[in-house]
Amino acid sequence: MSEDVVVERRGRVGVITLDRPAAMNALTHAMVLGVLDALDAWRDDDGVATVVIRGAGERGLCAGGDVVGLRRAILDGDDEGPLRFFRDEYRMDAAVARFPKPVVSLMDGVVLGGGIGIGGHASHRVVTERSRVGFPEVTIGFAPDVGASWLLSRPAAGRVGAWMALTGQPVGPAAAIRAGLADHHIPSHRLDELLASLEEHDPDAALAALATEPAGGAGDDVPVAFDAPTVEGVLAALDAGGDADRETAALIRTKSPTGLRVAAEARRRGADLPSLEAALAQELRIVAHAIGTHDLAEGIRAQLVDKDRDPRWQPATLADVDDALVDAYFSPPPGGDLDLPLPIVRSIP
Template structure:
């Protein structure tokens, strides 16, 4: 099987999916989601496939996220049907990867953002390298981390996930392991040999053979201020605390957060806190769809994508412009049920 944007390959006992839009940093579109899902369906029933591998074409990274420019045009038109269909298929794929009965190895080499995290960080064997840059940058475009991102980040040690979600910062491979977003650190030069061995040997044995002790996590060393600053359940209070910390990294975080969408920051923080209490990834993804569909109607979503990716003036005009002005009604609406439109995923019964 082959799709222009996803290469579906078989070598020995390995089924290999290559995200193949290198000029777009392998950003996911609807056809790619379908191609990956179809391959997983076929390989689950194929006894000749023992391991699935997901990697990205080109030198820049696994995947820079979803094709948000397409979502931008959907939001501007006021329709939203295409975005909703995309998110439904994407979130179902995220859950499928988490529960897949065969090992899935993901090479989180280079840039792995947004939807790229969704297609990799729910897998059973998650490999990062010295080149990995992993992040959920959604607040910078007036959106909220989705694809199970709040589920993952809410379970990171201390408030590391809150810091990553609100600032949208990209973390290193070592940081990703420390945060629970990845499992194995492999030198990028060893990836071709690792891939070759996956066609002949068990996934667990291969990643253990090539895995190394990761470098120290720089982010973990900053927990002394991160855990204190991000503990409150109010984004405005968090920003105030960051501003009072006498540390360059904390000051940089405050500056970054101050430039993010106030609505997105407020709802992201609420989503993280709610995700901590949800029992499964599936429940987290159900919440993601509720929030995503409401965010599609926020003025900040279209404005954020315009400023960052369409006009590229990097000067979004957020509305409202301050955290204090974000209405409690907007936050409550973001989590309200969808009725018949619910994603309705459920974790398998043990």
């Protein structure tokens, strides 16, 4: 068990706490395996009726995966280590989704990338007034993963899903619920009360007693331009809009051109996939290819290592990203596709 994952029993509730607050609970491989171990132990334990997943500290559930460590591995020429991490992370995401007992995720504060993977597939997903839920992957030369091509392509996500995928910006609690990324809003100061209530009551009753309407925020007014089926179409529509739309277009143009094209294609294909597992298999293909490209290491460098916010993307423009380059991201990975044969327990509307 990882020292950065605290596993405890509180009556009928099994609690998993991601305990790496200085790093905003960013997931390491050991943490992923620790969560999987806890779920395996509780699956057939009649003494555990409900599982709760939360993050230590007040900054967020989880800021995603440890991408700085990922960059070090890439620069060292280690493709196998990162692929093992992603295979196990996606196994964890699917295990949360298909767990045979209720799983309540407390998506308080920052919930990005891998944070949505561990929290966004739970049966009962809680956001608070502090929640900022997003997929920033195009900012680091990648594309949204951990089931994003499933979540962001559901009808409920609509144009918000496209906006999240292409801008990398997070949504607030109200938009997260409308887009099918969360289920309930509970004020952050009542989360301890919720945890205590879950020891005595089933999740539906405990959540109903404490849930409130969230205030508006980011993601509430996404431009119609994001209904366009291609990145180029979105940008053209934004360029023809007002000042706010043109500012959004300028933001998108700072992202990895390859990441943008792959993100849009993954979301398009995701709409036709039969399950979360199929989406995770598709995303393993994407990450397996991305590990060997310039943009992923460069994006992590610019955003999180040197922090100069000046990535030098290759190719540098959308016009230089041809269909063959995008298609390569969807080819089978070394070692074969992700094998997750069990069906998910629930589907996102």
